[in-house]
Amino acid sequence: MRSLTVTEAMNEALREEMRRDPTVYVLGLGLYPSAGDSATGGLVEEFGEKRVRSAPMSETVIAGSAVGAALAGMRPVAELHLADFAFNALDEILSKAGKWRYVHGANHGMTLPIVFLQGIGGYVSAGAEHSQSPVALYWHFPGLKIVVPTTPHDAKGLLKTAVRDDNPVLFFTHKLLDDAGPVPDEDYLVPFGVAEIRRPGADVTVVATSYMVTLALQAAANLERRGVAVEVIDPRTLEPLDIDTIVDSVHKTGRLVVVDEDTQRCGVGAEIGAQVMERAFAALRAPVGRVANPNLPVPYSPPLEEAVLPSVARIEAAVLATLDSMR
Amino acid sequence: MEPMPEEQLELYTLMVRSRAFEERAGALVAAGEVPGSWLSGIGQEGTMGTICQLRPDDYLTYTHRGAYSFIGRGSDPGRLLAELLGKRTGYCRGKGGRHIADLEHGILGKSGTIGGHAPLAIGVATAIQIRDGDQVVVSLFGEGTSNRGTTHAAMNAAAVWRLPVVWVCENNGYMGNVPAPMYTAVADIAAMAPGYGMPGEVMDGNDVLAVHRAAAVAIARARAGNGPSLLELKTYRMRPFGETSTDLRDPREAAAWLGQDPIERFRRRLLEAGVLTDAAAQAVDEAARAEMDAAATYALESPLPAAADAFEDLYA
Ligand SMILES: Cc1ncc(C[n+]2csc(CCOP(=O)(O)OP(=O)(O)O)c2C)c(N)n1
Ligand SMILES: [Mg+2]
Numbered sequence A: 001m002r003s004l005t006v007t008e009a010m011n012e013a014l015r016e017e018m019r020r021d022p023t024v025y026v027l028g029l030g031l032y033p034s035a036g037d038s039a040t041g042g043l044v045e046e047f048g049e050k051r052v053r054s055a056p057m058s059e060t061v062i063a064g065s066a067v068g069a070a071l072a073g074m075r076p077v078a079e080l081h082l083a084d085f086a087f088n089a090l091d092e093i094l095s096k097a098g099k100w101r102y103v104h105g106a107n108h109g110m111t112l113p114i115v116f117l118q119g120i121g122g123y124v125s126a127g128a129e130h131s132q133s134p135v136a137l138y139w140h141f142p143g144l145k146i147v148v149p150t151t152p153h154d155a156k157g158l159l160k161t162a163v164r165d166d167n168p169v170l171f172f173t174h175k176l177l178d179d180a181g182p183v184p185d186e187d188y189l190v191p192f193g194v195a196e197i198r199r200p201g202a203d204v205t206v207v208a209t210s211y212m213v214t215l216a217l218q219a220a221a222n223l224e225r226r227g228v229a230v231e232v233i234d235p236r237t238l239e240p241l242d243i244d245t246i247v248d249s250v251h252k253t254g255r256l257v258v259v260d261e262d263t264q265r266c267g268v269g270a271e272i273g274a275q276v277m278e279r280a281f282a283a284l285r286a287p288v289g290r291v292a293n294p295n296l297p298v299p300y301s302p303p304l305e306e307a308v309l310p311s312v313a314r315i316e317a318a319v320l321a322t323l324d325s326m327r
Numbered sequence B: 001m002e003p004m005p006e007e008q009l010e011l012y013t014l015m016v017r018s019r020a021f022e023e024r025a026g027a028l029v030a031a032g033e034v035p036g037s038w039l040s041g042i043g044q045e046g047t048m049g050t051i052c053q054l055r056p057d058d059y060l061t062y063t064h065r066g067a068y069s070f071i072g073r074g075s076d077p078g079r080l081l082a083e084l085l086g087k088r089t090g091y092c093r094g095k096g097g098r099h100i101a102d103l104e105h106g107i108l109g110k111s112g113t114i115g116g117h118a119p120l121a122i123g124v125a126t127a128i129q130i131r132d133g134d135q136v137v138v139s140l141f142g143e144g145t146s147n148r149g150t151t152h153a154a155m156n157a158a159a160v161w162r163l164p165v166v167w168v169c170e171n172n173g174y175m176g177n178v179p180a181p182m183y184t185a186v187a188d189i190a191a192m193a194p195g196y197g198m199p200g201e202v203m204d205g206n207d208v209l210a211v212h213r214a215a216a217v218a219i220a221r222a223r224a225g226n227g228p229s230l231l232e233l234k235t236y237r238m239r240p241f242g243e244t245s246t247d248l249r250d251p252r253e254a255a256a257w258l259g260q261d262p263i264e265r266f267r268r269r270l271l272e273a274g275v276l277t278d279a280a281a282q283a284v285d286e287a288a289r290a291e292m293d294a295a296a297t298y299a300l301e302s303p304l305p306a307a308a309d310a311f312e313d314l315y316a
Helices: A006-020 A043-051 A059-071 A083-097 A100-108 A135-139 A152-164 A211-225 A243-253 A268-283 A302-308 A312-324 B005-030 B045-051 B068-073 B077-084 B117-130 B149-160 B189-196 B208-223 B251-258 B262-272 B278-301 B307-311
Strands: A002-004 A024-028 A052-054 A075-082 A115-120 A145-147 A169-174 A181-183 A196-199 A204-207 A230-234 A237-239 A256-263 A289-293 B059-061 B137-142 B165-171 B200-204 B229-234
Touching (some): A002 A006, A002 A152, A006 A152, A024 A043, A043 A052, A059 A075, A075 A083, A135 A237, A204 A243, A230 A243, A243 A256, A256 A268, B005 B077, B005 B208, B005 B278, B117 B137, B149 B165, B165 B189, B200 B208, B208 B262
Parallel strands (some): A024 A075, A115 A169, A204 A230, A256 A289, B200 B229
Antiparallel strands (some): A145 A237, A196 A230
């Protein structure tokens, strides 16, 4: 099988979907001229400037015009670069894309097939306003599907599914997910709402997305040497969430740790932890552990950044803590 | 070019029907039938001079104010009032209230954040451009809404992309009870147009034929692929900000604007030109009132949604 990076896999997904469906178009800052090493690189040569739109520097325009175009029958892919920048378009994403079908549209069969691409993640000394991973913020709001791919395989298959979905989809990719991985030659889709068990284990369940899966797998490998078998679950999409796979795993392990590269409170760990308590309280043999950022911005200097963001060591400690508090 | 006499009569009838709708909606608010409120466009019906020129396949984004957008596009007054009353038969099954979409008539929704529709309007225009269509998007906004960054960002983008948009500012001189000089640095919103590389024109918004003339040029320009324009209609709102709001404006000002009522002015003009007779004008008034009474009856008699309906429609 071929090996592609996440960026290359996404580029291929967009190219295939744009060939398949003339209503698909992409827009964002600086899409051309481009050096070609981005998800949208090289698309303008094949599809022209109408369908590959280099936008003015306004996230409001990028996201808002995507909503308008979707209302008028198009399938826009809005490249917002960093999630930090997308805050400028929250009204468009949360209150237009997320709500308009519900509020106005059901009578008319209104659909809002939009993909909002956002980059997330720290660990690269990019500073507080270029390092955020505010996935849980969007998860809090109704009407938005949320995709957080980890592998190149999933990035391609999930992006194609996202483009074909009739609802708004937020698609988050981490800055550090650039290792190449196998991607099939043939056309395929990865469905939403199906978690992947990245590593099976009987002692403790760890739920992680995106780059946190990489850290969780390292922690699991280290813990195996100490005789602890960690099961790493990658939900791949948070909305819809495959809670069944997580609950089944907790029934087996009795212990859960959720890893999330975002401020801890009101975060992904809080939500998944609460859902597991509602669904499988009796199975839990220890309090649900959370590894996330303290309630601080992501600082610049490497030792400071390491102190704030989740690490392999903190995941290991959280897993071991669930084994300590046996009941 | 002046519209033909029959077109003028149609335009006049649309304005009268719009006002009759507003009056009916206001009466329903006063009677306690509306769970929310209605923001009346009475006095600003000159805007119809723009809306009446749209083709059925064109698009319109509207503001929080006025019925002329819907009446001008051909929406069903019964379903509009039903929506306002929160009824299941309304345009949005009672989920929108005065935030209404009528997709069939190119009204794709109402932004609850004022100014939120401007970036959406350029998206609709983008869709037209990608499809090589010749439709246009008319996008209404108040002079207060001109303060928002969304308005400015969208105007710049529309000009850069040469999109088929006609920006129509209804300048009624107030944002709520606050007069425009307290929040806008220039007297004319159209003065912003050159900054975005597009033509801008100020006109008497209560002279519907002047509005019609300027809009014809702007719409033709957009349709031909020559990009956006900005029209500024100077007007006055003859009702409080909302039907349940307190009006703190100087009443003498309102009295002075009474003589500028766009419908009265147009009526006088049509009578003088012999296009309309007193009897015909009265017939138009009566028909409009009867139509809106019937619409209100439909809305009042329509069923409310069931609680279970709240759980539907989120996703396609
Ligand atoms: C983003 C946002 N801020 C504030 C409001 C509340 N609001 C609704 S209408 C309005 C005044 C708008 O003034 P203008 O654009 O001049 O329109 P007019 O009411 O005069 O027709 C305000 C402040 C809102 N709906 N959205
Ligand atoms: Mg105003």
